[in-house]
Amino acid sequence: MTAYKSKDAPVAIEFKDVSKAYASTDVQALDQVSFKIYEGEFIAIVGASGSGKTTLLKMMNGLVKKDQGEIEYFGESLDNLDPILLRRKMGYVVQEIGLFSHMTIEENIAVVPKLLNWDKEKIAKRVDDLLDLVHLDKNKYRKAYPKELSGGQQQRVGVARALAADPKVCLMDEPFGAVDAMTRQDLQMSLLKIHQGLGKKTFILITHDINEALLLGDRVMVVDQGKILQFAPGREIVHHPADEKVEGLLQVLKIQWKQWKEFYEPIPEK
Ligand SMILES: Nc1ncnc2c1ncn2[C@@H]1O[C@H](COP(=O)(O)OP(=O)(O)O)[C@@H](O)[C@H]1O
Numbered sequence: 001m002t003a004y005k006s007k008d009a010p011v012a013i014e015f016k017d018v019s020k021a022y023a024s025t026d027v028q029a030l031d032q033v034s035f036k037i038y039e040g041e042f043i044a045i046v047g048a049s050g051s052g053k054t055t056l057l058k059m060m061n062g063l064v065k066k067d068q069g070e071i072e073y074f075g076e077s078l079d080n081l082d083p084i085l086l087r088r089k090m091g092y093v094v095q096e097i098g099l100f101s102h103m104t105i106e107e108n109i110a111v112v113p114k115l116l117n118w119d120k121e122k123i124a125k126r127v128d129d130l131l132d133l134v135h136l137d138k139n140k141y142r143k144a145y146p147k148e149l150s151g152g153q154q155q156r157v158g159v160a161r162a163l164a165a166d167p168k169v170c171l172m173d174e175p176f177g178a179v180d181a182m183t184r185q186d187l188q189m190s191l192l193k194i195h196q197g198l199g200k201k202t203f204i205l206i207t208h209d210i211n212e213a214l215l216l217g218d219r220v221m222v223v224d225q226g227k228i229l230q231f232a233p234g235r236e237i238v239h240h241p242a243d244e245k246v247e248g249l250l251q252v253l254k255i256q257w258k259q260w261k262e263f264y265e266p267i268p269e270k
């Protein structure tokens with residue numbers, strides 16, 4: 001858990017009254033959502049399936065277009081940014097898509113640097129550094145194919161690939177959803193360390209696991225039916241849930257609940 005970043009930091013992503021309804025449904029996937037994410041924060045977005053998390057994330061890199069409102073990346077409207085260039089600038093880890101099965105680990109990690117025309121030596125060095133960063137033996141795995149790796153190892157490569165071109169912002173959509181509990185804990189700890197080690201990188205991670213959200217997020221955004229119920233540091237959510245829905249989400253913790261209360265310093269009542 002890193003300290004809650006100062007609001008003096010530049011705003012990395014801002015949503016102003018952003019709404020989205022998919023044409024094929026009458027569901028309001030996002031309903032007038034506003035928030036600021038500061039550079040260097042680790043944000044965890046948590047909510048039930050269908051609450052709008054993926055929609056929110058895909059709007060940040062222009063994969064989903066807004067109906068209304070304004071989205072800014074470091075103060076610049078997304079309307080004025082080329083979505084393809086924007087996506088190359090942002091890291092993206094997705095649960096379902098995973099790695100390109102016909103490419104080696106090295107090639108998988110090098111996808112964006114290649115698109116950006118980095119020279120061969122620079123790419124090779126970057127791949128080595130990233131494999132070190134995510135704790136994979138480079139001599140063993142550089143030339144391996146994804147199917148030769150375990151699920152957890154593949155997710156490590158996914159994180160390495162997302163960080164390859166040194167993005168300021170890295171988006172992660174349930175990156176550890178498909179791995180077992182032990183591996184998941186391991187990956188969570190690695191990711192925290194990576195974030196801390198990289199300094200000013202902004203990480204935005206979706207999870208449906210409130211424990212994961214509390215563990216990883218400097219701030220946790222609780223989403224429900226296209227609305228943000230609460231966006232606050234974990235300890236504030238634990239001690240002062242915004243409403244009964246947030247409280248309900250916390251009840252899922254049950255066993256861990258007491259530990260979380262102890263983990264966080266209570267906020268003195270004003
Ligand atoms: N491509 C799509 N077309 C139509 N409806 C969609 C599409 N993607 C998502 N939705 C709907 O938008 C809502 C939010 O979905 P999503 O953002 O994927 O939520 P989450 O990631 O929290 O599960 C859901 O009701 C979902 O069915």
Ligand SMILES: [Mg+2]
Pocket residue numbers: 053054055
């Ligand atoms: Mg989703």
